[in-house]
Amino acid sequence: MSMSANRNKEAQKVTIIGAILDAILGFAKIIVGVASNSNALIADGIHSFSDLLTDFMVVIIFHFSHEEPDEEHPWGHARFETIGTVFLGCVLIAVAGAMAFDSIREFWTSTSVPTPGWPALLVAFLSIASKEWIYRYTLAAGKRLKSDLLIANAWHSRTDSFSSIVVLFGILGAMAGYAWLDILAAVIVAAFVGKIGWDLTWNSIKELVDTALPEERVKELKEVVEEVDGITNVHHFKSRNMGSKSLLEMHIQVAPYCSASEGHWIGDTAVIKLLQRFDDIGHVIFHIDTYDDEEESFCRVLPLRKEIEEALSEQMSIYAPDIKNYHVTLHYLHDLIEIELKLEDFLKDSELPLLISTLSTQLNQSMQTLPWFSKLTIWSR
DSSP: OOHHHHHHHHHHHHHHHHHHHHHHHHHHHHHHHHHTTOHHHHHHHHHHHHHHHHHHHHHHHHHHHTSOOOSSOTTOSTHHHHHHHHHHHHHHHHHHHHHHHHHHHHHHHOSSOOOOOHHHHHHHHHHHHHHHHHHHHHHHHHHHHTOHHHHHHHHHHHHHHHHHHHHHHHHHHHHTTOTHHHHHHHHHHHHHHHHHHHHHHHHHHHHHTTOOOOHHHHHHHHHHHHTSTTOOEEEEEEEEEETTEEEEEEEEEOOTTOOHHHHHHHHHHHHHHHHHHOTTEEEEEEEEESSOOSSOSOOOOOOOHHHHHHHHHHHHHHHOTTOOOEEEEEEEETTEEEEEEEEOOOSOTTTHHHHHHHHHHHHHHHGGGSTTEEEEEEEEO
C-alpha cells in the first residue's frame, strides 16, 4: 500500500471515530437540553451535529484529494482538501449565526426563561471530557500526517469542548437563579464557533491565491540550498502551499563555466537535500543560472549555436581552410558569449603552438565586430 493510501486510511479512521462520538453527543445534548430547558445545551448539540457533518466531509474530501495526478490535474488533487476546509469554515460561520440568532430571539420574545435541570449539567461535563480527548487524538494524527484539513477538524472538535465549558457555567448560573446566563452562554458559544470558522476560511483562501510561506520558513529553505557545494547564490525564490505540501520554485546560480550536466546535477542535489530535511515538500522546480540575473529579469537576445557556428566557419575558411575537424563549446555569460575551439591533433607537436597562437589572434580580431562576441580560446585535443 502506498504512503498516500496509508495516510488516507489513517485519516479516515480518526475521522470516523470522531463522527461516532459527535453523533452520540449531539443526540444526548439536544434530548437532554429540551428535557432540561437549556438553550445553551441545545445550541451545543447543534454544534456537535455540525461536527458530525464536517467529519463526513473530511472522509469524502480525503478520498478525492489524495488521488494520483491525472491529465486534468497534473499537480494532483490536494486543492480539494483546501476547498473542503473553506467549506468547513463557512459551515461553522453559518451554524454560529443560526445559534446566536435563535438564542437572542428567544431572550427578547420569551416572557420567562426556564431553569435547566441537573441532567444538563452532567451532559455538559461529559461533553467537555470526551471532546477534549477526541481533539487531542485528531490533532496528533493531523500533525503526524501533515494534514491542514485534519487539524482544522481537530480544532472544530475543540470548539465543542470550549463551548461545553461555557455551557457548563451558563447552566450553573441559571440553576443559581440567573436564568439569562444560559442564553448568554449560547450566544458566546456561537461567537466562538464563528471565530474559528472565519480563521479556517481565511487561511484556506490565502492558500488558494498562492500566498507565500512564512518568511522564517523561506529563510530556512534557502539556507539548506545554499549549503550545497557549487551553488553561489539562490534567488527568485517562490513558495506556496498545496494542501499539506509545499511547492517551491527558485533560480540557482553556479560557476560561469559549469557544464549543463554538472549544473543540473547540482540542482538535483539541492532538491535531495530539501526532501531529506523537510518531509512536507511536494515539488521543487529549479532554474540553473551561470550569472546573477536577480537584478535584471532579462538579457540581450543572443544567437544560438547554429548561427555562431556559421559565423565561425566563415572565419575558419579564411584563416585555416585546411582545418575541418573541430569541436565548439559555448559559454553564455549574461550578454556576451565566449567560444572554446578544440582542434583535432593532426599536426606535429612542434607546429601546434604556433598554429594555435596565430589562429587565436586572427579569429579574436576578426570576430570582435560581432556584438555578442567576448573572446575565443583554442585548444588541441
